[in-house]
Amino acid sequence: MPIEILMPALSPTMEEGTLSKWVKNEGDAVKSGDVIAEIETDKATMEVEAVDEGVIGKILIAAGTEGVKVNTAIAVLLQDGESADAMAVPKAAEKQAEAAGPKVEEAEKPTQQGSAAAPVPAQPKGEVAADPDIPAGTEMVSTTVREALRDAMAEEMRRDEDVFVMGEEVAEYQGAYKVTQGLLQEFGARRVIDTPITEHGFAGVGVGAAMTGLKPIVEFMTFNFAMQAIDQIINSAAKTLYMSGGQMGAPIVFRGPNGAAARVAAQHSQCYAAWYSHIPGLKVVMPYTAADAKGLLKAAIRDPNPVIFLENEILYGQSFDVPKMDDFVLPIGKARVHKKGNDATVVSFGIGMTYAIKAIAELEKDGIDVELIDLRTIRPMDLPTIIESVKKTGRLVVVEEGYPQSSVGTEIATRVMQQAFDYLDAPILTIAGKDVPMPYAANLEKLALPNVGEVVQAVKTVCYK
Amino acid sequence: MAPRKTASTSSRKTAAKPAKKDFTGGTIAEFSKEDDLHAYREMLLIRRFEEKAGQLYGMGFIGGFCHLYIGQEAVVVGMQLALKEGDQVITGYRDHGHMLACGMSARGVMAELTGRRGGLSKGKGGSMHMFSKEKHFYGGHGIVGAQVSLGTGLAFANKYRGNDNVSLAYFGDGAANQGQVYESFNMASLWKLPVIYIIENNRYAMGTAVSRASAQTDFSQRGASFNIPGFQVDGMDVRAVKAAADEAVEHCRSGKGPIILEMQTYRYRGHSMSDPAKYRSKDEVQKMRSEHDPIEQVRARLLENKWASEDDLKQIDKDVRDIVADSADFAQADPEPDASELYTDILL
């Protein structure tokens, strides 16, 4: 069978080009690797090499022809013993070229028609289990967030030999913020690993290990330094499952303190909740209480996906009740109603909850009964819980410490507006950090962060009070 | 001041390890009376300033992270002696000493530490983020390793403009493991950029001793695969630093490209104010202090050579203390920035 030589694409975006020159003529013998023609695009001139051996039987596109579509047959290559006369190729080639055209158009059609008519693939259902029942009479133990995180890691490491921790100062120093206290002593240096200060490198090492099925917990001393590693987090950890057609993913947890600490200024004070929540292929968890920190970190470690686990230095030392249970695991993707109420809904997460909690106590004095929702997971987001609340209250305020543009709050506002517009009695308000790098001066830092007064005022505004 | 070979005063390895023949390393510059008096005063200023900063931190006037330079004074003071107007300096967060050595005012630095409007960044940057265009000091960077690429960029600009200035990029033994350091090394060598990489090896990155984080602990060799020459220097001896600086500056100015100086030094205090420093023994610190202190070395020399009397030195000490006390007073009395500053300097 004669072989058709097709117009090649020289770049991912090339659709057509000029066949500027034939280097071989009809009747010439060619070996694979021989240059047979030159083609030109707006970007470059390239040589076309033969892939197969044979004799050029017929040139179908003359030198100098412009606008030759990719995949058009440009010549016919005869194999051993084949004759140019015997071949009915020209017609076939034309047909082929014709066929190639419409095909492309057809393929494009659905998208041109817009998504309305296009068969949109079903999104995965976001069914998330409810929090586990805590049996009556379960002992509650006052625990700091720091201890809860440590306990979660220790329990999972006891349970699963594939879980290990790595990061800067996690082992011998017992953690820069003492979250990994005692882990080296219990699990040894094989599983609790001090790294050099090489975030991009060790994040990649973690992802590589995870691709083989190990379950690394990669601690960033703070998430500010994860910016060194963000390429491996997004381009490798988040996308591998998709790119491999589901063959392999990265069961890895990236954790560490996130957001502003105190007076550590611009380069050390940023909230990354919105940043990572932008990325398909990641889960993003940001707990407030110690119980949530424990239950969700255990879930994150078991989760077969990359999970960004955003902690907060200021919360580390705060104590909360944690149920004393053998295996307390909470569902990722489920918000928690922190307090029931009827007049307005406030949604927050992480350290944002501290402002919200103080604000609703003040509002209660003014007779405003707020329902406070702790989002806990930023992605996947538990919108049903928020909407259910908004249906009741008709008013919504979102509180967070991150920057205001493209924030978690604006995301919630958009989706509630789209899905529960008829239930809203007031525009949704978002309280966020100010739109400035974090200043060092004490007075400016205070101004840059959200405050309780702003939350109180926003709730009053949506309640028209 | 011709370099002259002498026995090292340090028990640590300071032998020359030139990657190329034209580097001697390990030499000791001959200091005149004026040189020693200058070095003494400069180092003392940094020491006293840092002690005061530590004190103000304890009193709550300084917040956040505060990394003191005590013990490492000879490095910046010696390097600075080889520079000329227009040469640039960039470093990490342990930057107070570098700024004082660059001639930035003690008041400006201290008021930045307390977050006041008279601070070098109007109170907006804090301990880790200070800059001075006038003194060609490009920060003050909180992200470990970032200054290495930036410092390479300063050198790029010098070469681009065709001036003969050099840039000094200071970074730690811990920072030396960041990937961007090697990306920078490659470009600097490829493009023959006039940058001096000064690795301040103070033996620890936070709580991690060098040998626990580095496969190659001879940092002077870290440029080997990029053909960047480097040598180890006794960073506790200001004369050794000066001699190395002279050679390095000459190398860069004459168009031969980058060079690495590994300064073997020691930090006396914890990594930052909140570091209990349990990863090393008190004896280790005490030994460095009593046997290798950079200031004591100069002091002993001044007295031995009868270049200064005890009274002269007391007077210098008093002058330095006055400057530091004045800066501390200023930094406590100066008002906080105006609230309107919150939204300034974000975009032009």
Ligand SMILES: Cc1ncc(C[n+]2csc(CCOP(=O)(O)OP(=O)(O)O)c2C)c(N)n1
């Ligand atoms: C990218 C990045 N990772 C981690 C940190 C936290 N951190 C600040 S200083 C430091 C140690 C650096 O040690 P070294 O480079 O030896 O400098 P030294 O503090 O000894 O002067 C670490 C890990 C940071 N600021 N930036």
Ligand SMILES: [Mg+2]
């Ligand atoms: Mg160090």
